[in-house]
Amino acid sequence: MSAILDFGLPEVTAVVTLLMLNAYVLTGGADFGGGVWDLFARGPRRGEQRQLIAEAIGPIWEANHVWLVVVVVMLFGAFPPVFSLLGIVLHIPLTAMLVGIVLRGCAFVFRKYGTVRRWERHWGRMFASASLITPVLLGVCVGAVAGGAVGRAAALLPAGPGARAIPSFVQVFVAPWLALFPMVVGILALALFAFLAAVYLTLAAPTAALRHDFRRYAYGAAVVAFGAALGGLLLAPGEASRLGAGLASTAAALALRAAIAVAGLAALLALRSEWWCAARIAAAALVSLILWDWALAQYPYLVPFTLTICEAAAPRITLQLLLGGLAGGSLLVIPALAYLFRTFSGSGAARADVRRAGS
Amino acid sequence: MSDLLAARLQMAWSLGFHIVFAAIGVALPVMMVIAEWRWQRTRDPVFLELAKRWAKGSAILFAVGAVSGTALSFELGLLWPRFMALAGPLIGVPFSLEGLGFFTEAIFLGVYLYGWERISPRMHLIAGAAVAISAAAGTVFVIMVNAWMNTPLGFTVANGKLIAIDPIRAMGSAAALPQALHMLLAAYASTGLAVAGMHAWLLRRDARSRFHRYALAVALCVGAPAALLQPLSGDLSARLVARTQPVKLAALEGQFQTTRGAPLRIGGLPDATARETRWAIEIPRGLSLLAFHDPDAEVMGLDAFPEKDWPPVAVVHVAFQLMIVLGSAMAAVSAWAGWVAWRRHTLAGHRSLLLALAVVTPFGFVATQAGWAVTEVGRQPWVVQGLLRTADAVTVMPHLWAPFSVFGLLYLGLAAVVAVLIAGLVREGATSGPLG
Ligand code: HDD
Ligand code: HEM
Ligand code: HEM
Numbered sequence: 003m004s005a006i007l008d009f010g011l012p013e014v015t016a017v018v019t020l021l022m023l024n025a026y027v028l029t030g031g032a033d034f035g036g037g038v039w040d041l042f043a044r045g046p047r048r049g050e051q052r053q054l055i056a057e058a059i060g061p062i063w064e065a066n067h068v069w070l071v072v073v074v075v076m077l078f079g080a081f082p083p084v085f086s087l088l089g090i091v092l093h094i095p096l097t098a099m100l101v102g103i104v105l106r107g108c109a110f111v112f113r114k115y116g117t118v119r120r121w122e123r124h125w126g127r128m129f130a131s132a133s134l135i136t137p138v139l140l141g142v143c144v145g146a147v148a149g150g151a152v153g154r155a156a157a158l159l160p161a162g163p164g165a166r167a168i169p170s171f172v173q174v175f176v177a178p179w180l181a182l183f184p185m186v187v188g189i190l191a192l193a194l195f196a197f198l199a200a201v202y203l204t205l206a207a208p209t210a211a212l213r214h215d216f217r218r219y220a221y222g223a224a225v226v227a228f229g230a231a232l233g234g235l236l237l238a239p240g241e242a243s244r245l246g247a248g249l250a251s252t253a254a255a256l257a258l259r260a261a262i263a264v265a266g267l268a269a270l271l272a273l274r275s276e277w278w279c280a281a282r283i284a285a286a287a288l289v290s291l292i293l294w295d296w297a298l299a300q301y302p303y304l305v306p307f308t309l310t311i312c313e314a315a316a317p318r319i320t321l322q323l324l325l326g327g328l329a330g331g332s333l334l335v336i337p338a339l340a341y342l343f344r345t346f347s348g349s350g351a352a353r354a355d356v357r358r359a360g361s
Numbered sequence: 362m363s364d365l366l367a368a369r370l371q372m373a374w375s376l377g378f379h380i381v382f383a384a385i386g387v388a389l390p391v392m393m394v395i396a397e398w399r400w401q402r403t404r405d406p407v408f409l410e411l412a413k414r415w416a417k418g419s420a421i422l423f424a425v426g427a428v429s430g431t432a433l434s435f436e437l438g439l440l441w442p443r444f445m446a447l448a449g450p451l452i453g454v455p456f457s458l459e460g461l462g463f464f465t466e467a468i469f470l471g472v473y474l475y476g477w478e479r480i481s482p483r484m485h486l487i488a489g490a491a492v493a494i495s496a497a498a499g500t501v502f503v504i505m506v507n508a509w510m511n512t513p514l515g516f517t518v519a520n521g522k523l524i525a526i527d528p529i530r531a532m533g534s535a536a537a538l539p540q541a542l543h544m545l546l547a548a549y550a551s552t553g554l555a556v557a558g559m560h561a562w563l564l565r566r567d568a569r570s571r572f573h574r575y576a577l578a579v580a581l582c583v584g585a586p587a588a589l590l591q592p593l594s595g596d597l598s599a600r601l602v603a604r605t606q607p608v609k610l611a612a613l614e615g616q617f618q619t620t621r622g623a624p625l626r627i628g629g630l631p632d633a634t635a636r637e638t639r640w641a642i643e644i645p646r647g648l649s650l651l652a653f654h655d656p657d658a659e660v661m662g663l664d665a666f667p668e669k670d671w672p673p674v675a676v677v678h679v680a681f682q683l684m685i686v687l688g689s690a691m692a693a694v695s696a697w698a699g700w701v702a703w704r705r706h707t708l709a710g711h712r713s714l715l716l717a718l719a720v721v722t723p724f725g726f727v728a729t730q731a732g733w734a735v736t737e738v739g740r741q742p743w744v745v746q747g748l749l750r751t752a753d754a755v756t757v758m759p760h761l762w763a764p765f766s767v768f769g770l771l772y773l774g775l776a777a778v779v780a781v782l783i784a785g786l787v788r789e790g791a792t793s794g795p796l797g
Contacts, residue, residue: 061475064427064467068460074434075460078445079453086446089438093758096439100432101771107428108775115420117785159757166757175758316450323454323528331461338468338491345472345479 012080012315015325016304019076020297024290026069028198031191031289033063035199037106037133038192039219040126047215052126055199056114058206061346063110065339067103072328079324081314084304091155092146095139095179102136105129134192141191145184148296149238152178153308186233193227194289201269201285205278206347217273220285224270231292255298262291365752367761368440371768373737377730378772379433382426384729386466387500387545388552388583389419390493393473395579397486407571411579413477418786420474425779427467429772439764444744444754447523451515454528455505462499466492500548501541508536510745511736512605518748535605539597540736546587546594547732551725553584554691557698558722559787561708561715568709577708577718585695588725591688596651602739603652606746607661609739612674613681614648615641616662623648623660628682631674636664638678672741680734687721687728694721 036055043051078085089096105128113125146152155178158169168174178184200220207213269284302310315321393415400408434456438445469491476485509515515531516523557580560573567573603610610616615631615638616623625648629641646656653660663671694717701711708714740746744754 061471064424065464065471067427067431068464068467071431071434071463072457072460074438075453075456078438078449079457080450082446082449082453085438085449086442089435089440089442089445090756090758093439093756093764096435097764097767100435101767104428104432104771104775107424108778111421111424112778112782115417116782117789118781168757168759171759316453317524317526319526320450320453320528324457327454327457327461331458331464335461335464335468338465342468342471345476 010312011318011321011325012311013302015076015080015315015321016311018325018328019073019080020293022069022073022076024293026066026073027195027289027293028286029062029066030069031137031195032198032202033059033066034106034133034137035195035197035223036203037110037130038137038196039199039203039216041130041134042219045215047212050209050212051215054203054207054212056110058203058347059110060114062342063107065342067107076324076328080316080321081304081309081311082316083314084309087152087156087305087309088143088147090159091152091174091178092143094175095142095146099136099139099143102132102139106132106136137192137195138188141188142179142184144191144296145187145234146179146181147305148187148300149181149183150306151181151184153303153305154178156305156308183234183237186230186237190227190230190234193223193230194292197223197227198285198289201273201281204273205282213276213278220273220281221270224266228266252298255295258291258295258298262288262295265291362762364759364761365755367765368755369751371761371765372436372440373734374765374772375429375433375436375768376733376737378776379426379429380729380733381726382422382429383500384548384726385419385422385552386426387493387496387548389415389422389556390470390473390489390496391549392553392556392579392583393419394486394489394493395582396575397489399575399579401482401486405575407575410572411576414786416474418783419470421779421782423470425775427463430463432768439758440756440761441744441754442756444749447749447754448509448745451523451526451528451531452506452509455502455509455532459499459502459506462495462502465495466499469495497545500544502532504541504544505532505534505537507736508540509534511540511740512536512601513745513748536598536601539594539601543591543594543598543732546591547725547729549583549587550591550691551584551729553580553582554588554695554718554725555584555722556580557584558719561718562722563787564709565712565715565719574707574709581695581698581702581708584725585698588688588691588695589699592692595685595688600652600654603660606740608663608666608670609672609677609735610652611661611663611665612672612677612739613735614660615674615678616648616660617664619659619662619665621649621659622646622657623662625651626678629678631678633671633674670742672739677735677739680731680738684728684731684735687724687731691721691724691728694718 036059040052040055043055074085077088109125109129109132113122113129116122116125155174158174160167197220200216200223203216204213204220207216265284265288269281269288272278272281272284300306302312304311304314393412396408396412396415399405400412469488472480472488473485473492476488480488509531512535513531514534515527515529517525557577560576560580564570564573564577599610602613612631614623615626615629617631617636617638622645624643624645626638626641626643629638631638648660649658650656652658663674694714697714698708698718701708701714705711742750742752744751
């Protein structure tokens with residue numbers, strides 16, 4: 003317990019970075035989830051469903067996406083050895099993820115603003131499939147770190163500035179992420195993003211029929227997420243050996259697990275009772291808690307069991323400036339974000355859009 | 362292809378792609394805001410139509426700029442992990458401020474593009490102005506990073522690590538101000554003159570179109586002053602390079618021998634093995650005069666430095682000449698347009714001027730690429746001047762031709778699609794009905 007309370011500037015910076023990642027998951031993650039439902043839209047109302055998705059993410063996805071950029075910048079500014087290690091070992095999945103990010107964003111605007119009608123269907127499909135693949139890759143990268151595989155690969159890297167010899171390409175650049183545990187975490191990330199999107203869309207939907215469509219999708223995603231989470235927990239002791247053990251023993255960790263269960267049940271209950279707003283809050287809480295559970299599990303490591311927060315942290319002055327800059331910047335960004343969301347979210351706005359589009 | 366070469370090419374290709382959309386992202390919002398402001402003042406619907414057309418194009422261009430920028434921030438770690446591990450604590454601070462700038466930009470961009478009917482006209486105009494201002498601010502911060510790579514300061518080196526770092530000082534490196542100014546002007550000049558050129562071309566076919574006349578006027582208001590100032594700002598940059606990066610200056614001038622009263626070379630091709638620059642027109646004492654404002658000043662040639670510290674001289678020299686030729690042409694056409702506008706109050710009927718404007722359409726973007734080649738290739742073999750060599754910064758990941766090919770094809774495809782879609786928008790504008 004005392005270790006957890008022993009918080010210094012590096013730990014605070016790590017928590018703030020995780021808050022940024024949390025913001026990305028709840029906003030940008032849900033935008034990817036929306037793309038997933040564009041792909042899986044079924045039934046007589048699939049046109050309306052796709053329309054609602056596009057209207058909901060159109061104005062906000064670029065802003066939501068910047069959270070990821072902020073996380074990256076925090077990582078290389080505050081914890082440079084971590085960024086550098088991830089860039090080396092996870093080169094392949096990160097590159098694939100970037101391709102997904104680029105294609106998703108481009109296909110989305112090409113579909114909406116393109117002048118070539120004939121291409122529109124292809125952009126739609128590209129937008130949807132990139133939305134499916136990118137979250138999996140993000141989860142795979144997280145799984146490779148959490149499972150300790152990246153940390154193990156780090157030991158195989160050449161030391162010293164001139165050294166370039168790699169013992170085995172596969173062991174260093176492929177095996178850490180192309181394994182069962184990272185894949186399960188990838189599926190979990192995808193299912194959680196899709197769950198968030200479906201729950202958010204129940205609130206934004208203009209008609210009861212659409213709300214129920216998205217509720218069905220939310221149930222589907224919840225089942226997959228539950229399966230993946232269970233699989234992850236079962237695999238974790240094997241693959242992420244010290245994670246499970248260290249975790250279950252602390253009271254905080256147990257409380258966190260309990261909170262996750264409560265949030266999950268609350269989200270499902272709220273969906274069933276058609277308390278759409280409560281469902282949104284519970285779903286966001288659920289996903290956030292899962293993220294913090296991961297963080298607590300590998301505390302005090304950023305990359306288990308190679309780099310701790312303290313070992314990786316940049317000098318104090320950098321951390322102070324980064325945190326100060328973020329604090330100052332959020333005085334500007336948070337009200338602006340609130341204004342953006344107020345202007346565009348809310349069922350009223352979406353309903354007006356669907357009406358306009360339908361007429 | 363060696364891994365180092367592949368990494369350099371991937372970086373250059375990704376940055377060269379991003380910078381086009383980034384420059385448009387800086388300048389186009391200014392033009393949209395001017396058009397919308399004119400509409401609010403005059404209630405002339407042509408201005409509103411113009412603002413909306415530009416907004417439609419910018420939605421595509423900004424999205425490509427945003428995702429390619431995101432890719433870049435990862436690529437710094439994917440390709441140059443040792444650079445990031447070394448310099449991260451110093452350059453992370455300006456990068457985080459850049460992030461905040463682009464955050465604000467993306468937020469107000471959403472408000473602007475989707476808010477036409479949702480918010481008051483006043484708020485809409487303010488949102489547009491916020492996009493323009495935050496894009497410019499973000500650019501200044503990211504240029505501070507690049508300037509630091511050219512003129513690093515704010516640290517002491519011990520055991521291959523940077524200690525006693527001072528990120529605030531590092532943001533104010535000697536090159537920061539001249540480079541930021543030059544890049545901002547480049548963005549306004551390139552985008553302004555490119556848009557002006559397209560509408561000038563369409564005006565030659567239909568001189569009565571008010572849509573194209575207004576578009577030309579607004580675009581020139583942004584592009585022409587910037588293009589006129591750019592040679593002055595370039596002179597500032599060149600003198601800074603002369604003071605702080607003598608090897609780069611020698612390379613960009615093709616100056617092999619250290620000389621007093623060095624000549625300015627126009628054109629020519631440096632031959633690094635023969636150590637001479639052939640076929641150049643030489644203006645006696647020109648370089649000493651321009652670089653140090655003293656016709657007898659000594660200019661260090663490449664011979665003053667070990668050959669292993671030379672950048673690829675021919676590339677740098679040719680790129681520099683290209684930038685200057687294009688920049689001079691842009692400034693000349695801008696001056697001409699200003700003169701005609703002053704004397705005649707309208708450009709629409711002046712067919713030779715319209716032709717000249719149409720010809721310079723791509724010049725700004727080509728000059729921007731050339732200028733970056735001067736800055737980045739001219740800094741080789743260093744990533745961080747005098748501190749870290751590019752060869753020591755590159756990742757240990759082998760087979761880097763593979764990711765380079767992936768990004769090569771990806772951006773090539775995207776560039777082609779964007780070109781077709783934007784051409785479609787311009788055509789739509791050219792043929793659309795009552796307002797046209
Ligand atoms: C519209 C584009 C454009 C135009 C017309 C010019 N430039 Fe430029 N130049 C750039 C766009 C650019 C740039 C944006 O690409 C660079 C790269 C780095 C920078 O800060 O600006 C640049 C860099 C750059 C550098 C290198 C700075 C460094 O390495 O630190 C010099 C010496 C000049 N320029 C000089 C000039 C001169 C004398 C010009 C006279 C006409 C000129 N430029 C026109
Ligand atoms: C001279 C160089 C650069 C300039 C002038 C520049 C400018 C810009 C501008 C104006 C945008 C907004 C794009 C738009 O909305 O159209 C942008 C986006 C972005 N740039 Fe660059 N950039 C430069 C280099 C870089 C570099 C080297 C990086 C990476 C490290 C980078 C990272 C980003 C990121 C992450 C975004 C996305 C922000 C968003 O999602 O809206 N940029 N850049
Ligand atoms: C402002 C932000 C920028 C940053 C932080 C930046 C950073 C870098 C880095 C880290 C490298 C690799 C190491 C090296 O070769 O020195 C590089 C190379 C390069 N960059 Fe930049 N760059 C910036 C802007 C640009 C822009 C906008 C362009 C092009 C339009 C550009 C063109 C190049 C080229 C051509 C190379 C390869 C140089 C060579 O290896 O010969 N850079 N840059």
